[in-house]
Amino acid sequence: MSLLKTKNFISAHDVTDINALVAKALDYKANPFKDKTLGTGKRIGCLFLNPSMRTRLSTQIAAQNLGMEPIVFNVGSEGWKLEFEEEAIMSGSTSEHVKDAAPIMGQYFDILAIRTFPSLANKEDDYSELYVNQFIKYSGIPVLSLETATLHPLQSLTDVITIKETFKEKRKPKVVLTWAPHVKPLPQCVANSFSQWMNAWGEVDFVVTHPEDYELDPAFTGNATILHNQDEALKDADYVYVKNWSTYTDYAKIYNNDPSWMLTLDKLKHTNNARVMHCLPVRRNVELSDEVLDSPHSIVTREAGNRVWAAQAVLSELLGQLNS
């Protein structure tokens, strides 16, 4: 039975059973080539409208592990700028409309994987997921998100896998998502997505902490405990997920970039010997101190490694739908 409710993988809501998907991923981690012919003759097009390292490499590897042919295309540098606005008079800098490009991807590929960042200029467009929804609407084939304007589901699935894999006690772990300083305005998508998946998974006590003015969209944080006092939030934490984001309400601003929010070993003292997570890339000594990243608290390398198995589990489900 399919672990996906839809033919796409964009958010936690596309998954019927998160624990089963995690188990599938860990199964692939133990035996990467167990389904090495599942994707024979199937192609995945990986379109990057924005740069990527871990996401690109892990998706490419996951596809190859399943016997698929991944084709990577960097839209910006190898092709040209796409237009997303309906009825646009294309006399400006965009050379091709998604309405024309997406159906062709649907002719060339069996699955379309896309990374497309938010504009950070138009909140309505970003939060309506205009770009990826246009690809879904016009490509006619299953679409796998490699990070979109508001969500990063393969990262979040990876995060669930990593918590599941490392937490061995019988109780619910306390998981704290903490805002961290940065040098430029970043999307909210990793924070939104992590919140969405923690809530959908439901097997953790979930706390979000950030300075005032950095409230996330409640559609994602849901019933999480939200605190503006980082020390209070970190108390007894089993996992600390560190991430910067720019403001959501007054969109995409940096209001306060208080360096005291950088996670240090000292702050970890009040946790339950917490494991520290980050989606990477991380600005050392801005978001997280060297002493934390280089300590046994950090599980960021394991976390990044797990990206392969998250992608492989999801691709396997998408292939299963194609083959059925």
Add this chain to the structure above:
Amino acid sequence: MSLLKTKNFISAHDVTDINALVAKALDYKANPFKDKTLGTGKRIGCLFLNPSMRTRLSTQIAAQNLGMEPIVFNVGSEGWKLEFEEEAIMSGSTSEHVKDAAPIMGQYFDILAIRTFPSLANKEDDYSELYVNQFIKYSGIPVLSLETATLHPLQSLTDVITIKETFKEKRKPKVVLTWAPHVKPLPQCVANSFSQWMNAWGEVDFVVTHPEDYELDPAFTGNATILHNQDEALKDADYVYVKNWSTYTDYAKIYNNDPSWMLTLDKLKHTNNARVMHCLPVRRNVELSDEVLDSPHSIVTREAGNRVWAAQAVLSELLGQLNS
């Protein structure tokens, strides 16, 4: 028996029997993997001196369908600028001469596929096909054009395939190539190439229409009917091929960019319910109106999809020559 006269594929004149090549392409469309081991152990190097989306993806897919290993190399962004002028003193911005680069491609690959746009600065260089001819001369291996200064043969073969596939009547279809407005000076190659193939194929009534001053090189348009009145040209058309190009005579200028040449539904009324084609990317509401592209008249997605089968048929012929 080979369907190619030479070991290269650069123009319609390299083909012995266009209908047989079209039949071969449609055969691959029906059964993409029928020759999946034909290219085993053979490598195609795909060198892009200019950006590409459809051409790159369709060639890569066609090669994989035949069991070849395609290697894509973006000369500009991944490597360095090539020199093409004989006896150049290379103290400027070019880092490597085609005389040195091409023979090495000949060592590394079995087939060399190249995209190289015209300069739009030097008409003589462009129309002598300096760049691709240097690659042919110095690489020593079969060269497949992925669009050159004056021609785009895989696009044009695709166009023949698409007309053949969609026209079911016993008579010759009327095919009209119409100039369209654009925002910058474009090459003449798609228009040249389409004209050359329509003439070489010979199974259509072929009309070219454009504003005065946009005459194409008669070497390509041949005996086509040429009209400066678009409405007159479109009358009873079965196919309308829309494309902008810059001036040929006074080279690479935009003389007149009359927006009334944009193809609209209203203009299609006088056609024979014409199918509309375009090589893409298309500037919506500049070259072609949304209402046309989003109507059943448009077959641009089918056309772009057929790029795979055109490439696969030609690669199959080139492989056949290598293996014989």
Add this chain to the structure above:
Amino acid sequence: MSLLKTKNFISAHDVTDINALVAKALDYKANPFKDKTLGTGKRIGCLFLNPSMRTRLSTQIAAQNLGMEPIVFNVGSEGWKLEFEEEAIMSGSTSEHVKDAAPIMGQYFDILAIRTFPSLANKEDDYSELYVNQFIKYSGIPVLSLETATLHPLQSLTDVITIKETFKEKRKPKVVLTWAPHVKPLPQCVANSFSQWMNAWGEVDFVVTHPEDYELDPAFTGNATILHNQDEALKDADYVYVKNWSTYTDYAKIYNNDPSWMLTLDKLKHTNNARVMHCLPVRRNVELSDEVLDSPHSIVTREAGNRVWAAQAVLSELLGQLNS
């Protein structure tokens, strides 16, 4: 028995028996697919912090010949700028520290191939091979140099192969490395590396010639005869290896760019009908005259072609270590 002393391939000192490695490469040249399943299920990540043509293509082809999956990643254009300095406060232009990126490469790949040029700004960093050593330290997997700050071992192994393959007499050939003019300051790495390999191989009479002020690091030139008179150096040469480099002592400057150091046919008259080599890309009529490159003296195409077999021999050894 392994032909490598370590699990990495960075310099001539990593090789136990250069002649055996050369023989292995020539064996692959005669039969490219003889070990076509040796690398099944193994992945090589090819990270380019700098542009590459021959090195990238030859490594990719060599890996495929051995049945490996090569994944190419252009760090600069596809990803983001890496930080290499320990304890950096990353509030500037670098987005990710090698301490975080390298271990992830170690999770994704079985072998990591890296190209990383010198800064030409900080001699100490460059000559300590800071960048590649950080990748070795933090990735935890075998590292294959695709050219580093001070060395280019796959090029130099190729050069030994090419001399061995073309010199049929019973005596030692005289090999002259000559400086040539250029238009910008280049690394010393090809010259360093060629010197190191000629010395380590030991089967040639090795002479280095350059204008005063262009002394190379004696750690690489060793006991080579060093002459400032090019004509004297070229006398009776069997091989002339042409290469520009910037100054080493007063680091990375162009002191004198005397065009009379360009190699011409006239200068070759006093050689023993010498074969001329160059790693490419070459600035024609700046480093080497057209008349030399287009004459039978030149073996640069053969040399570049041999890059595949050098890479294949080394990858085969690295795979042998992984499998043992």
